[in-house]
Amino acid sequence: MSPARPVIRLTDRSPSITGAEIAAELVPPPQFEHASFESYRPDPNYPSQLEAVEALHEFAGVWRAQRPGGFFSRNRKPKAALPGIYLDGGFGVGKTHLLAALWHQAPGRKYFGTFIEYTALVGALGYAPTVKLLTGTQLICIDEFELDDPGDTMLMTRLLGELMATGTQVAATSNTPPNALGEGRFAASDFLREIQALSAQFRTIRIDGLDYRRRDVEGSAVSVDDDALGRMVAGMGEKGERVSLDTFDGLMAHLATVHPSKYVKVIDALDVIALSGVHELHDQTDALRLVAFIDRVYDAEIPIIASGFPLSEVFDETMLAGGYRKKYLRAMSRLIALTTGELPPHD
Template identity: 40%
Template sequence: MTRSVSHPPYADPFAHPPETSPQELTAQLTPGARFQDVRFENYRPNPEFPSQAQARDQLAEFVRQAGQKASGGGFWPFKRRAPEGRGFYLDGGFGVGKTHLLASAYHAAKGQSGGSGGDVAFMSFQDLMYLIGALGMPQAIETFRNYKLLLIDEFELDDPGNTHMANTFLGGLMPSGVSVVATSNTEPGALGAGRFNAEDFQRQIQGIADRFGPHRIDGPDYRQRGTEPAQPLSEAEFAAWLARQNPQTTALMTHAELNRALLSVHPSRFARVLEQVSGVAVTNLEPMPEQGEALRFVHFVDKVYDLGLSAAFTGVPLNALFDDIYRNGGYAKKYSRALSRLSEMLREARG
């Protein structure tokens, strides 16, 4: 990829994206670097919202019980069937610590299983959809059949296709004993509300909702507590940030170059691509009128954030990135969370 800045040479993780096998795709289903040290014990609930402490305690107990998953006992033909997996659904706005709690659940479950983590997986809902697309539904179900716990962040059914895949996937695993924790900005019974009203779609929505016990978590976006949303860096701020980075492990590209690069890599491989660098700089942010382009950028932002990479952005104000039609449509919560995370990373870039 041609760079507008050629000296010193900056890293280009998209030049030779690593090949990813199905085994590698599932091996990377762990919390990113930003969430490696989070635990139930260091979650700080807002005392003004008791539901936060309640959600933490309820989830910790759910994970403890999931760790006691038993296989069917006895001998054939008297072998007992393993109990069905249970579902825990954490519903609340973005920025209230749902991902912190979900990652804490992962670390707690790993500790119960002796640290192997081989039967616990952590992923976003979009990761799951991409993984099913890459593996195919039968192989995806078979891959996770012996897991005791799946942790799915930002469970959001944006279209009937996703709904059908999620219902089929959960229906293939939970009856055999796999428990699932999911977080979302939407109550389980209201997933997809206001977007698709086809009878079959609503039936599948209800089928998913019935698998989970809902738990509400309230509160404001912690990333914005007491602060104004951050905006892209000025030229001077960007130059100061860039001077602190190692060029050999920092990716530097314009927004237009990034959009072209994201088209060349399947979203399920974004994390593997970004693991090759320690920092990412995207200059000349521009409005994204095309929704496919905007959603790829949102997924990119999520991966940069989860991996804890140093990041800097210049260009238009954040509220100009996404078209108002999209920000207020079916994907509104994806865009809102991306803007919240961009704002936090920009504050970090300023030091």
């Protein structure tokens, strides 16, 4: 019988990350590895969902036109009228699935990442080297384009402007801006206003639909007592599973010292994450760090076991009534899934 694996502490991990490593991670998360237009199931009660699929097929037509077959080939299609497309939908209507499906359609060099991953790439490489790295890319997909930091928005707009001028196509979704209390509201006008000079380069595709995650957050994350947590961690270690164990306060303090772009390496090669002493948060900065961390854990599909407060209830009432409500609801949904072992519908 092999010896039990030692318990890992996330707080002992202070990783570095290079621009090349960030770029290598710019692919759809594992749960969207096989996303396609065919596997997207449009709701017949919302015709705009099928219309969105058709619009994305049209957007991808330029790539089919570029495939071998000669100038007069019947496969040639007219070039997409605009180099950018923006998926404007409410909460939980499948925007990320469709964005990943589009990415899979694109030939050649292409990247898929969240807004924060692209800004982290610029931070790691510098602006000019990032432009050089991404120039010649067929498609840039940006999931959850952040609209709440004017500096980062201007940086990304400038970057995309330079890339689109050289022929790169861009597809994006966005978060609802701060102070937009209705998390299901459409954000196209905000997106187009913030990207200013680039707005004329984007076609906006509106996607209506039910808010699946609102139903998901009616449940609660699973919590166990401290003794049970200890037994579970020990048992997993004896089975050879790679388990981390940290106090909730310890993890929150550690996340404050690590850039969110590095969270993916903090949780590298783990089978399970265990947290003790979970409690309600009252500091919004801490709460937003936890959201960013949970996004990475969810993408990696690593289960969480925890004692104390149910993790889906750590965001206080003030946070849930504020401008970042949409982010917190998404995190709550994901925390329920991660502690119950059931993945919810994807945005």
